[in-house]
Amino acid sequence: MENIQTELKEVRKSIEYAHSEIDDLKKENEKKAQVQRETTERINKLEADNVTLLYSVIDLKARSMRDNLLFYNMPEENDENTTAMIHKLLEEKLGFEDAAMKIKIDRSHRLGKKKRGETKARPIVAKFNFHQDKVSIMRNAKKLKDTASRIGISEQFPEEIVRERKRLYPEFKKARRNNLKATLVRDKLFIN
Secondary structure (H helix, E strand, O other): HHHHHHHHHHHHHHHHHHHHHHHHHHHHHHHHHHHHHHHHHHHHHHHHHHHHHHHHHHHHHHOOOOOEEEEOOOOOOOOOHHHHHHHHHHOOOOOOOOOOHHOOEEEEEOOOOOOOOOOOOOOOOEEOHHHHHHHHHHHHHHHHOOOOOOEEEEEEOOOHHHHHHHHHHHHHHHHHOOOOOEEEEEEEEOOO
16 A cells, blocks of 8 residues: 555656646747747848838849949940940931930940850940930931831839839830830839
8 A cells, every 4th residue: 555655656656747848848839939939030020121122222233323324236336435436326317416426325334244256245334424315316216117227215224123114015015006105214103
């Protein structure tokens, strides 16, 4: 009988110990669950902040490119003066008088590195001193469509905006075919 009572005491101690361990594990588990919730909240906030920063960076890039134009298919030469080439194009093809004196270009250069054996001319990017000059050139760029030179002019945008414009372009063309007024402004499509 004494043996049974001793064993019963040991079983009770064992059960109490197990309950104590279970309580400790529950507390530890709750702490870990709380840490996980806090970590998840932090990750969600960081992801939201990251998206906000990404849009801010894209916006800053777009603003820094606001006065830039890209000139395509202009013949490439060694030791070329891209600013002079653009001024010549503006005078000869777009009808701007005395472009070298009236239209100020802060800087211009070819995009990317020249590749061996590449025959296609790299685009020229030009940053204009005055935004109104850029707007005026874009208004006259349609005159190039009537020439055989295949030279083209477009606004410069960050690659993220370029991708979005490419995605929107089929809708833009569809709206125009349906005689709707459609305009692409940066990465937004407006249809009236």
